[in-house]
């Protein structure tokens with residue numbers, strides 16, 4: 460049976476690849492500049508990505524159905540007249556556009572940090588959306604959070620989907636009604652790094668924030684200025700920078716960032732009444748990586764790589780919906796894609812539980828709810 464083909468640009472350690480392969484797609488090309496990421500990618504997929512995207516020969520990319528890219532975003536210095544994607548010349552996004560223009564894939568899936576929405580007062584996002592439209596696509600985007608897809612991490616990412624003809628509907632993504640708790644994703648025995656009780660302060664009556672985080676305290680640090688911080692407002696105080704904050708395992712974990720290469724993620728175990736570091740294996744677990752994923756040998760590199768990656772169950776659900784809505788659904792014939800009709804019955808859509816498998820206990824109740832899509836409003840973007 461022929462699988463739907465995708466390419467993995469800015470591949471990192473292959474987060475998109477795992478998610479799409481789990482959902483039954485086939486990777487036909489990948490590209491990643493960093494040799495350490497390439498090494499991890501090869502160890503896991505036995506496939507070495509091409510290097511710098513600016514230097515690859517576009518003609519050497521085989522035909523594909525979906526382009527995936529979590530690209531580093533640079534601001535565009537647009538100087539006036541709208542010239543389509545030519546406005547993005549000199550940036551990595553311009554290169555993505557060149558590949559799209561040459562290969563005309565049915566689907567484009569882009570992922571980026573939430574800040575993209577605000578970068579350059581919203582102009583960066585505006586240029587991206589218009590460029591894709593000018594290339595002949597229907598474009599839609601949404602801000603998605605990993606915590607809605609079965610992992611206990613507050614990680615917001617903007618997802619842009621560009622399609623020919625039929626527009627992708629984010630409202631159909633299946634989200635968990637109940638947010639998973641961090642405690643259900645932890646290992647029981649490991650060489651844990653505990654903090655000495657006198658090296659941290661727990662606050663009175665910690666409350667669960669709307670995000671699902673439960674800030675319980677902070678590491679004592681001489682540079683922390685505690686004077687004037689009112690009781691029960693510690694979690695709001697800027698004096699407690701992220702590496703000093705301690706969160707309860709009864710809630711979720713904050714975003715695993717790529718910059719925190721010494722892994723200063725501290726968690727409070729309510730049953731043991733102790734604070735320890737989240738282990739690297741646990742970091743990969745709350746991103747949805749499979750247990751058998753081969754990490755880089757250098758710990759700092761592992762933290763950087765996982766922080767740069769994507770939440771696998773979230774991307775898996777998007778990949779699943781792309782199949783349902785664009786490649787298999789009745790829209791298929793509309794799209795004129797021969798693949799669709801031929802493979803409608805044959806396609807092996809994995810069970811939702813499998814797709815969301817992260818090697819940790821899954822929620823027993825994966826009831827789903829829809830949340831509103833952030834459909835683009837051209838006027839509001841323009842007014843920025």
Ligand SMILES: C[S@@+](CC[C@H](N)C(=O)[O-])C[C@H]1O[C@@H](n2cnc3c(N)ncnc32)[C@H](O)[C@@H]1O
Pocket residue numbers: 469470471472473474475490491492493496510511512513528529530531551764767768769
């Ligand atoms: C945000 S990360 C994407 C990570 C990926 N989605 C994953 O799951 O691991 C962006 C990646 O783009 C790569 N990159 C940056 N410039 C590049 C270029 N010119 N050509 C190819 N890859 C590049 C970086 O090395 C980095 O790994």
